[in-house]
Amino acid sequence: MFATGTALFRRRASSELHRICLWNTSIVTSRPPSLSTAAAAECKGPPPIRVSLTESAGRCVFATRGIAAGDLIHSAKPLVTHPSASLLDEVCYYCLRRLQKEASSVDASALGENESSSTSTCYFCSESCREQSKVFHEVEKGLDWSAFDAHCSTRRLKYPLMVKRLACMIISGAASVDCLDLLQPASLHPDIVMEMEEEFQLLKDIFVKGQFNNEMLTFFTKEWYVNVLARIRINAFRIELVARSYEEMITSATALVAADAAVGNAIYMLPSFYNHDCDPNAHIIWLENANAKLKALRDIEEGEELRICYIDASMDFEARQKILAEGFGFQCRCLRCLYRD
């Protein structure tokens, strides 16, 4: 029964292919807004995909040739990352790699407790990560984040921390103001916008105290804050690293019980155009750090839409529908959902 459904699904996907194609990967990668240096690196060599606009699900990613099960479709570097608040001393501030316990005092460099009146200390897994985040870390470490961090921690908010990081990147010139503009925003309930405005004010006060000149902060408006957060809410990925050794498996099993198994969150350009399916043909994985790999889960035909699963696919039909509607604003009509599986 499911095989028949899959064939039906494939026919539907390929008919969508004949609709207007406004986007392709070369357009996405060659036009403004400019990406950060790290994100631009994700565009090396053309991956076997193109991004097209469809009527039913906005932009979608399609295969431009057959892809075999297990093949790497492409990799992607993040535009913005942020470690989980509970793991600041366990993962790299920049790439989210788990720090080696025994090596952390040697390889990971604590950046002086008294460099900031905020209490958090940052660790890097390598000189390269330290170097790549140097300019925006200079901005971040010079400010007192205690009020903002406390606000986020009591409400268990993680995305505002990414906006804070992005704002520091923009102030330092490491990212452009419009670097997330291409991404689809969530539609926000007015109550949520009010909460965001409160966070915005907290952040604004911190930046103003930091005595940046007005010109550096012209981008930092309420509208910018809400717009960025609306995009992060829909497009950010929760990064869970794949365990590659027995020790890593034990560490992540412990983390599942003790704290958050995710090492952090990150946002990407190309992976953000993948739509959802509860029985996906592709998935996104992270091996040692926030550099993502998009891989085929089964053989994919040329012209087939590539979809990943945004949520825990083991949940039942009702739970999946609820989370997708509330969290992502759409009603899933994938084959599994059509069969109420």
Ligand SMILES: C[S@@+](CC[C@H](N)C(=O)[O-])C[C@H]1O[C@@H](n2cnc3c(N)ncnc32)[C@H](O)[C@@H]1O
């Ligand atoms: C990460 S974005 C995916 C790319 C998006 N289609 C775009 O145009 O940028 C997630 C959003 O895409 C849409 N979407 C994703 N999967 C979908 C699906 N299976 N059916 C309908 N809409 C979907 C929803 O609006 C969702 O909030």
